[in-house]
Amino acid sequence: MPRQEHHRPEIIHTPESLLRHPLQLFRDMGRDLFASRELAWRLMVRDLSTQYRQSLLGIFWAFVPPIVTATGLTFASNANILNVGETTIPYPAYVMFSMALWQTFTEAVTGPIQAVATAKPMLAKINFPREALVLSRIGQLFFNFAIKLILIAGLFLWFQIPITWTILLAPVALLHLIALGTCIGLLLTPIGALYEDVSRALTFVMGAWLFFTPVIYPPPQEGVFALLVRLNPVTPLLVTTRELAAQGGQISDPQGFWIASAIAIGGLLVSWLVYRVTMPFVIERMSS
Amino acid sequence: MMISEDQTSPLLAPEQPESDVVLSVQGISKKFCRSLRRSLFYGIQDIAGELTGSRRQSTKLRSQEFWALDDVSFDLHRGEAIGLIGVNGSGKTTLLRIISGLIKPDRGCVKIRGQIAPLIALGAGFSPVLTGRENVYANMSILGLTKKQIDDRFEEVVDFAELWDAIDAPVQSYSSGMAARLGFACAIHTDPDILLIDEVLAVGDARFRSKCERRLADLLKQGTSFVLVSHSFQNILNSCTSAVYLSKGRVLMVGNARDVMNEYEKDLFSVRTDESTPVPFVLPPKPPEASTGLDLLSIYFKNADGKMVESPRSGEPTYICAHCRAHRKINQISLFIAIYQPARDNSLALHVSSAYDEESFEIAPGEYELRAYFPYLGLLPGSYSFNIYLKDGSIYVLDLYESFKFTVQGQEKMNRGLFYQPREWQIAEP
Known part of the structure; x- marks a missing residue:
């Protein structure tokens, strides 16, 4: 209940760049990230329920694209x-498995831009921790990956692929992959909005x-191609x-x-900072 | 709705100590650009400035920019309601957005002590396929409440929105009124220290509106402060003790709500008298082929002595006259007059017609002055406009003139009721 606290800190809006008071900025960032976890969860539940309630086949649609792609490529191969x-x-x-990882990365890149685009009416009118939009997208991305994981687990059993203890480390690497995607997405968000x-451009770049x-x-x-890939x-x-999860933990390029x-x-920390600092300008210019 | 026991003599907000200021707007300015392409480009420029930390108070306008807000200052005390008034585009909403921290000012600063809640975007983030219940949770989370807080208030919200049966139905099955009610109920139950209200009191039916107003009155009593944006005079006068009058981004007047509203009303109409209608107001001549057989030549008012006047006086005998020329015989000529009040959302103030009163005249070709005689002009002083129609019978329009602007003069105070009542005061033995 807000009214009991009579000595809440004063909030001041000034034209000055937020970067001029970095300590204050970092404190606010931490506070908002913490404050936004519940809202992020709520938004994620809202978006996922909306998505699945309007669909007859529901989760089935999460399975179809990877199956079709994999089948096609397997035939071609x-x-x-x-x-x-x-x-x-x-x-x-x-x-x-690789496609699932790649799609997760793609979702991480496009997530923040899409989140901001769909939340425009909200952003334009209500001041809420904007970190929540991004966190909610990351949550959805984990949800989608978890569904694909069922399929992948099935395939691993079918082909009797040996699994070692290193699979427990795979989520760490996956997190880094998502961090990279989110970093790129966040950096593009202000201009993208x-x-x-x-x-x-993002569609074909991806x-x-x-x-x-x-x-x-x-x-x-x-070859040159190998260098580019590296x-x-x-x-x-x-x-x-992939190596941690399925190839016995032999890491080729630590x-x-x-x-x-x-x-x-x-990059994620920097891009978060950029996202946070630039959002008021984006909200000012974008149509609601 | 509030302070209703004191409609006639406005109370000044009691002098409050400086420490009680919950919101202080100090010299806020904001630049806007009307060209989208440029606006986006400036956006990128500003972002670059912000990221390099070079952005500070900016005083220069770039090409095609203008000040949407220019040096706006006011203070809001605990438990005070302040009204922002001004015509569309005067910067009211921009000011609210700066106060709520959505956009940054270009100059000046806003100091806030307490939690702000916007009553702006009702039902923000409502998802049509989800149920009312799910949407309440999502919406109130966006407004900054924790799950526990929402749990505690959920029943109250549903009660307030009167959606007991429908709360588990998807929101897309709601009528627009139901959805608006739910949105309002969510927003009003967030218990903020400062409420920003932007033209949202127009939700639902009249009964629900008065319920909203009662709730706002309760909040005000409990010490919540309001910033209310409205075009409606009644809204501001009923809820606010003080008001800020904005015009083209500048503060023209700050002070007691009634004084500010009077000033605003005067301005609303001085804009009109600038176009100064000559007396009599002569209509441009019509080509014969456009005539229906009767042409309206001029419009004017006459006072009790039959003298033409520019503006009639409230409470006095008044004629509204239509000078016309008939080219043929007309069996049932009748006069329709509809008077509107721009200051009250252009609402209809008076609609009279000789046909309704079953009075019409048979005329031969020639010139006539068709008159409506009001023994007492019931309109209060203020600005008005009327539409006048000359008809044959009650449907066939012979000629017309719309939006004739005029003002009513008089001693009667504006905003002290709706119309002039002729009266005398007496005392007698029982």
Whole structure:
């Protein structure tokens, strides 16, 4: 009950850049992140219920796209149309698992922009911790991944893929992958909310990016292409997650993993700061 | 709704100590740009400025920018209601958005002591396929309540919205009134220290509106402060002790609500008299082919002595005259007059017609002055406009003139009721 507290801190809105008082800013960021957890949960439940209540087949739709993609690619591979080389685990399981990881990454990138776009009317009128929108998206992304995991578990059982204790570490690598995606998404959000070009460009950038990531093929070892794939920061994170979960924990590029992780986590903090500081300007300019 | 025991002599807000200020707006200015393309570009510029930390008080306008708010200041005390008035585009809503922290000011600062809740976006984040119950939880979370707080208030909210049976039905099955009621109920049960109300008192039916007003009155008594934006004079006068009059982003007047409203009303109408209707007001001549056989030539008022006047006086004998020329014989000429009040949401103040009174005249070709005679002009001093129709019978329109602007002069005080009542005072032995 707010009225009992008579000595609540004074809130001051000034034109000054928030970055001029970094300590205050960091304190506010922490406070809002903490304060937004319940709202984020509520928004996530709202969005997921809305999504599933209007659908007859519900969760089924989460299964269909990866199955179709994996089946198609498996056919292409078996018929030698697509020559991806040897994978350490049977190709259908490989491609299904990798696609699930890739889709999670894609959702992490597009999540913040979509969240801000759909919440425009709310953002334009109510001042609430905007971190909640992003947290809610990340929650939904975990939910979607969990559903796909059922399918992947089934495939792993079917192909009798050996699993080691390192699978327990896989979620850590997955978190780093999501952190990288969210970082990119958050950095694009301010411009993306103002200019529609961003979300349009993003669609095909993500399509092209897929081909520079070892998702439907194993990591190439030589050539210019191999170099490009190696420089792609998604590669070490995605590959490491896969290796920890399904390939006996033999990490091929630990150094790359740690560098990419550092980029992801450092970048996430920076992008959060950018998101937070710029949202008032975005709200001012965007149509409600 | 509130302070209703004192409609006639406005009370000044009692002098309050400085420490009781819950909201202090100090010299707020805000730039806006009407061109979307430029506005977006400036947005990017501002973002860059903010990120490099170089952004500070900005005093210069960039090309195509204007001050949407210019040096606005006022204080709000605990338990005080302040009204923001001004025509559309005067910056009221922008000011509310700055106060609620949605957008940053370009100059000045806002100091807030307490929790602010906006009564602006009713039902923000309602998802149509979810039930009322689920939406209450989502909406109140957005407004900043914890699950426990919502649990505690849930029954109250449903009671208030009067949706006992429908609360578990999807919101898309609600009528617009029901959804608005639920939105209002959620917003009003957040128990803030300061409520920002932007033209939302117009939800639901009259009965629900008065319920909302009673609830607001209770909150005010409990020490909640309001900032109320409204075009409606009655809303402001009933709920607010003081008012801020904004025009083109500047504060024209701050003070006692009644004085400010009087000033606002005067301005609303001085804008009108600037277009100054000449006496008599002569209509442009009509080409013969556009004529129906009767042409309205001019419109004017006459006083008791039959002298033409620019503005009639409240309570005095008045003629509204329509000078017309008939080119043919007309069997049942009748006069319709509808008078509107721009200051009260252009509501109809008076609608009279000779046809309703079953009086019409048969005229031969020639010139006539068709008159409505009011022994006492019942309109209070203020600005009005009327539509006048000359008809044959009660339907066939011969000629018309719409939105004739005029003012009523007089001693009667504005806002002390709805109309002038002729009267005399007496005392007698029982």
